Amino acid sequence: MASLTSAQRIRFCNYCNENRSVFSEQVVQNFFKIEQNIEILLRAIDGDSTCQRELEDRFRKHYFRVRFIKYLASTIKYCTIDQMRLNRKIDTRNQLIFDRPCSEEGEGTIGEMLQGTQSLPESEPIVREPYQFHASLLNDQLAKAFAALTPKQQLIATLCYALCYQDNEVAKIIGVSPQAISKTRNLALQKLRLAMRERR
Numbered sequence: 001m002a003s004l005t006s007a008q009r010i011r012f013c014n015y016c017n018e019n020r021s022v023f024s025e026q027v028v029q030n031f032f033k034i035e036q037n038i039e040i041l042l043r044a045i046d047g048d049s050t051c052q053r054e055l056e057d058r059f060r061k062h063y064f065r066v067r068f069i070k071y072l073a074s075t076i077k078y079c080t081i082d083q084m085r086l087n088r089k090i091d092t093r094n095q096l097i098f099d100r101p102c103s104e105e106g107e108g109t110i111g112e113m114l115q116g117t118q119s120l121p122e123s124e125p126i127v128r129e130p131y132q133f134h135a136s137l138l139n140d141q142l143a144k145a146f147a148a149l150t151p152k153q154q155l156i157a158t159l160c161y162a163l164c165y166q167d168n169e170v171a172k173i174i175g176v177s178p179q180a181i182s183k184t185r186n187l188a189l190q191k192l193r194l195a196m197r198e199r200r
Helices: 006-018 026-031 035-045 049-093 110-115 130-136 140-147 151-162 167-174 178-198
Strands: none
Touching: 006 035, 026 049, 035 049, 130 140, 130 151, 140 178, 151 167, 151 178, 167 178
């Protein structure tokens, strides 16, 4: 379709000035960036009912697209926020796990400190009790910190880190909720971490 003539542009500008409240809307401005829509509008003003219906239909579709894009953008935004909140919740729920640094200096991880840097010979018995776990710790500072834990904390730390049980498995063994196990385990690890920092 040919571009608008100068006369059509002037007429459209005059119409916009007469209806500023309508044309101040961003949705309407974007709709009339398409010259064909301007031409159809001018014909509708002249009384062409077919053009009036076509203009209404075109604007309805244009408005739907705008609303749909806005809906998609909003959905993506809030899904992203929910995912970020979930990630933060996971990060704060298990602040000290095997692959987290033992200290801010980054000298080893809690898992390495608990298990020692050397592999035990295959002939060594499997650690099943807190006193066995305590005896297997190669770091003296960590061993002292482990000894300072409560008996319950020692037991849970042994089950989780010597025998690699999950919280829900430990909960079944001890007879408490997984949340209680997680809370006790995190508290024990915080004490261990604090003790390792105090050595510096």
